[in-house]
Amino acid sequence: MAEITKLIHKYLRHDKKFPHVWCPGCGIGIMLGALIRAIDRTGYTKDEIVMVSGIGCTGRLPVYVDFNTLHTTHGRALTFATGIKLAKPSLKVIVIMGDGDAVAIGGNHFIHAARRNIDLTAVILNNSVYGMTGGQYSPTTPYGMKSTTTPYSNVEQAFKISELAVTAGAVFVGRGTVYHARLLDNLMEKAFLKVGFSVVEVIAHCHTQYGRLNRMGSAVEMMQWQRDHAVTVEKANQMKEEELKDKFRIGVLVDRELPVYQDEYNKIRQWSKGVDKK
Amino acid sequence: MRKKVHKEKLLQGNEAIVEGALRAGCRFFAGYPITPATEISELLSVKLPKVDGTFIQMEDEIASLGTVIGASLAGVKSMTATSGPGFSLMQENLGFAIIAEVPCVIVNAMRGGPSTGLPTSPSQSDVMQARWGTHGDHPIIALCPSTVKECYDLTIKAFNFSERFRNPVIVLVDEVVAHMREKIDLFDEDEVEIINRVKPTVPPEWYIPYEDTPRGVPAMANFGEGYRYHVTGLTHDIRGFPTSRPDEIDPFIRRLFRKISQNYSEIQIGEFFQTDDADITIIAYGCVARSAKRAVIDARERGIKVGLLKLNTIWPFMRAQVEKVLRTSKTIIVPEMNMGQISREVKRVNKGDAKVFTLNKIDGTIITPQEILARIKEVS
Numbered sequence: 103m104a105e106i107t108k109l110i111h112k113y114l115r116h117d118k119k120f121p122h123v124w125c126p127g128c129g130i131g132i133m134l135g136a137l138i139r140a141i142d143r144t145g146y147t148k149d150e151i152v153m154v155s156g157i158g159c160t161g162r163l164p165v166y167v168d169f170n171t172l173h174t175t176h177g178r179a180l181t182f183a184t185g186i187k188l189a190k191p192s193l194k195v196i197v198i199m200g201d202g203d204a205v206a207i208g209g210n211h212f213i214h215a216a217r218r219n220i221d222l223t224a225v226i227l228n229n230s231v232y233g234m235t236g237g238q239y240s241p242t243t244p245y246g247m248k249s250t251t252t253p254y255s256n257v258e259q260a261f262k263i264s265e266l267a268v269t270a271g272a273v274f275v276g277r278g279t280v281y282h283a284r285l286l287d288n289l290m291e292k293a294f295l296k297v298g299f300s301v302v303e304v305i306a307h308c309h310t311q312y313g314r315l316n317r318m319g320s321a322v323e324m325m326q327w328q329r330d331h332a333v334t335v336e337k338a339n340q341m342k343e344e345e346l347k348d349k350f351r352i353g354v355l356v357d358r359e360l361p362v363y364q365d366e367y368n369k370i371r372q373w374s375k376g377v378d379k380k
Numbered sequence: 381m382r383k384k385v386h387k388e389k390l391l392q393g394n395e396a397i398v399e400g401a402l403r404a405g406c407r408f409f410a411g412y413p414i415t416p417a418t419e420i421s422e423l424l425s426v427k428l429p430k431v432d433g434t435f436i437q438m439e440d441e442i443a444s445l446g447t448v449i450g451a452s453l454a455g456v457k458s459m460t461a462t463s464g465p466g467f468s469l470m471q472e473n474l475g476f477a478i479i480a481e482v483p484c485v486i487v488n489a490m491r492g493g494p495s496t497g498l499p500t501s502p503s504q505s506d507v508m509q510a511r512w513g514t515h516g517d518h519p520i521i522a523l524c525p526s527t528v529k530e531c532y533d534l535t536i537k538a539f540n541f542s543e544r545f546r547n548p549v550i551v552l553v554d555e556v557v558a559h560m561r562e563k564i565d566l567f568d569e570d571e572v573e574i575i576n577r578v579k580p581t582v583p584p585e586w587y588i589p590y591e592d593t594p595r596g597v598p599a600m601a602n603f604g605e606g607y608r609y610h611v612t613g614l615t616h617d618i619r620g621f622p623t624s625r626p627d628e629i630d631p632f633i634r635r636l637f638r639k640i641s642q643n644y645s646e647i648q649i650g651e652f653f654q655t656d657d658a659d660i661t662i663i664a665y666g667c668v669a670r671s672a673k674r675a676v677i678d679a680r681e682r683g684i685k686v687g688l689l690k691l692n693t694i695w696p697f698m699r700a701q702v703e704k705v706l707r708t709s710k711t712i713i714v715p716e717m718n719m720g721q722i723s724r725e726v727k728r729v730n731k732g733d734a735k736v737f738t739l740n741k742i743d744g745t746i747i748t749p750q751e752i753l754a755r756i757k758e759v760s
Contacts, residue, residue, distance in 0.1 A: 171610045172610075
């Protein structure tokens, strides 16, 4: 049996919920592959993992995987995940969100989960559009692009999700693309092993909605766009600011140590029982 | 036989809610500051870490209830507390807890609205929001204390009902009762009945997480205990997976109602006070039930036969008990601190048996016994 077939049999609810809802050529499948390969390598058992999501194409992911899975309300996945992690810290909680889910309706929860440094991994698929509802612009739709609700042009500036996460206090932030599949595996593995709030932003394409409206071609052509516009962090450090216009950094953006919420709250438990604050 | 040990305490309503929650086994609280519910947060931030529980202040009330639901799914009894404006924000995840059948308790210390309204004057104007605030057809349980002792008892009941029926339970307390201090007697710990969710006993491969049982309440596996299953806010089949099949949707939604409706006798708590020979019966709840009781005593001294039906369970509406006083009394008065949210229900079930009068006060002050007595005289 091929390696991937073994993983599919082990981790997917292949006999229950397939076929899936995603379009042929969608990037979410590549992200799902990276997820289960990284989980397999990190050695967590299926019972230890809770996969939490919000709403949208990406939010449908947990239904297909054989973990403890929770499909929450739009934008609120991180709040449910916070409750699970604090109530049962032995669980490994992975939160799967889309760009609208994570930084539009769930933007407040995103920055506060990062600020608190709750021990969670947030995996955010950024395809710059609301795909499931038919192609409306999201907070990561670049300036000047089209969507069904920016039929003339988008006049808003886009959020940079990874940079936002760094500023808000995440201890690990990595950005990859669905084109750079091996980098993505690597980033996910690092994020899962990191204690504290870790983020993996996955730049992906929605050729069905965003690509069609902006005449960006097929899924393959959109992945070629990812290849041509991604610059590794190491390479970007050698480049001038104007050379980096139209480009985005991929790789590990931050990997640092900050106090983790659960450890800090355990101190509170001790102090509340009269143990000295030394 | 064990000797009953009494523990007398002078407590505020909000403090009694905290004591009741801890007694019921609550070990997780997430909330956002809002008057007049803040004391619940403050006190639990002191007490929960001492018992290895968790207190967290979230970024808003939406997050608070989301976090509470997450903690409950991981197997810890959880609650939040808020007032009207925060309760409005919680409606989204309240619906999630209902459809995913996650036990949790929400305290709403009612203040005047709409919007920011009256911080902080009492009101009873969230009665209908508790019933229909979240979208979609759904069952709900809401309990309403009128004394500090009832704050304690009904909070325990709220946890018991939420665990037993896998449904969120709302404690609708008004600002008067939340902030009032009374001496209460906390009985010997062993005397309190504590109910915990029923867990599956079958092997994981046989577990059907949303099975349609005669009881209507499926066994609930906590995350991380070997039963890997899917929880979703989408309408789902008995295995928890999303469905759009009419033959799966209909029995699912009906079961949600059935699990509550076939247990009315257990859920509906109230008190008949001198209603047997009453010509006039007052139907009241919360702080107004206190004024009503005084008015009943005063009226009887003046020779008017008045009784009181106090509702401790607001939802599901205590139809059978209300119908009883509609039959035995000629006149019903429903005093409440809103424009008639429960009187509307009383009128709905009245089949011409009695005349139903309202007494509505919406100025941020409590309805006094004198005002009720005056209304009694007016209609008698």
